[in-house]
Amino acid sequence: MKITRVETFAVPPRWLFCRIETDEGHIGWGEPVVEGRSATVRAAVQELAEQYLIGADPLRIESLWQQMTKAGFYRGGPVLSSAVAGIDQALWDIAGKHFGAPVHQLLGGAVRERVRAYTWVGGDEPSELREQIGKHVEAGFTAVKMNASGRMSRLATTSEIDGVLERAAIARDVLGPDRDFALDCHGRFTAANARKVLPRLAELNPLFVEEPVVPEYPHLLADVVAASPVPIALGERLYSRAEMLPALQAGVAVLQPDLSHAGGISEVRRIAALAEAFDVPVAPHCPLGPLALAASLQVAFCTQNFLIQEQSIGIHYNVGAELLDYVADPEPFRFHDGYLLRTDRPGLGVDIDEKxxxxxxxxxxxxxxxxLHEDGSFAEW
Structure with missing residues (x-):
């Protein structure tokens, strides 16, 4: 079997899909994208296709992964890693269809029958949270995630800190003691702000607090973790095992690799195995489309140290299109009391509506x- 064609499709609201065709008629789909940089990743996919994929055996997934990530000499980064990730997903999709098995079966078989998922509720405006969270509870979800804050000063004001605590208190009040909420700081905190705020969240018991400081400051992470009585999560802006290792050594409680950024199914499986050696669960990052979610689920079904799955159905970023708009059969993405059920559909388990x-x-x-900050300088979004 040989790869004969590689295509990419930039679709709303902000996704890039990759289609790989073979001479035996098998077609694999993946999602290689950096949000806001889809044209750049699209060019990278085309370059990789011309150099390594056309004419190659799609079942030699590991060999192709090694070539795509290392043969160019200059390695890594979000653009290249995301291009490889989507191609890798599509290759696994082809392999599953060729062997008539779901990807999780090819990776060793299922360890669970259903995957717990959380849903987004925004959080930029605390006044909207109570109603938003209540709707998701009524829909059967057992966990939500929201932004911890809006724009934050370099040294937070009392009002800014109170805003973080107010969001968390509203979530806990609506959810009660048997459901969970997570807070995403989006790297908006400085290390000083993180050390000030995180201890005050302890009594509200968030599932985790995500990315309190930007990932390019790994040397600060151990101090932030040491100051925090609540679990710290990160990983969406780290792209390999090597980049994840310092975070694990610093003591993070949850690792969040993204199946469309961190080298795809092949690398995220290795990242999860590395995390298991530190007794750390993985909660894959996925505010993206149906292929990224399908790939995430395949990993979740066969990964012992999986915790919970992010998903983007109804997320505030989805303007102009929704995840289910591009699938022929929505059944694999139907929620059952906040869970997604395992299926034995071949490959990634999703049928894309190619038209x-x-x-x-x-x-x-x-x-x-x-x-921007009030003085006109850049502020973390």
Whole structure:
């Protein structure tokens, strides 16, 4: 079997899909994207296809992964790692269809029958939280995630700190003692702000607090972890085992690799195995489309130290299109009391509506906001 064609499709709201075709008729789909940089990743996928994929055996997944990540001499980074990730997903999809088995079966078989998922409730405006969380509880979800804050000063004001605590208190009040909430700091805290705020969250018992400081400061992470009585999570902006290792050594409680950023199924499985050696669970990052979620679920079904799955159905970023708009059968993404059920569908387990994807191709206008402090200097979004 040989790869004969590699195509990419930029579709709303902010996703990039990859389609790999073989001479035996098997077609694999993946999702290689950096949000806001889809055109750049699209060019990288095309370059990798021309150099390593066309004419190659798609079942030699590990060999192709090694070539794509290392043969170019300059390695890593979000663009290359995300391009490889989507291609890797598509290759596993082909392998599953070739062997008539779901990817999780090819990776050793299932360790669970269902995957717990959480849903987003925004959080930029605390006044909206109570109603938003209540709707998700009514829908059967047992966990939500929200932004911990809006823009934060370099040294937080009393009002800014109170805003973080107010969000958490509202969530705990609505959810009660048997459901969970997580707070995403989005790297908006400085290390000093993190050390000030995190201890005050302890009595509200968040499931985890995500990315309190930006990932390019790993040397600060151990001190932040030591100051925090609540679990610290991060990993969406780390792209390999090597980049995850310092976070694990610093004592993070939850690792969040992204199946569309961190080298795909192949690398995230290795990241999860590394995390297991530190007694750390993984909660894959996934505010993306159906292929990223399908790949995440395949890993979750066969990974012992999996914790909970992020997913983007109804997320506030989805303007102009939704995850289910591009699938022919929504059943694999149907929630059952906040869980997604294991299926034995081959490959990634999702049927893409190719006509809808081709009609939507050409969208490339999403970019994250640029925030400024009151003095006009850059602020973390």
């Amino acid at each position: 809808a994807v081709r009609e939507a191709d050409g969208f490339d206008s999403w970019h994250n906001p640029v925030w």
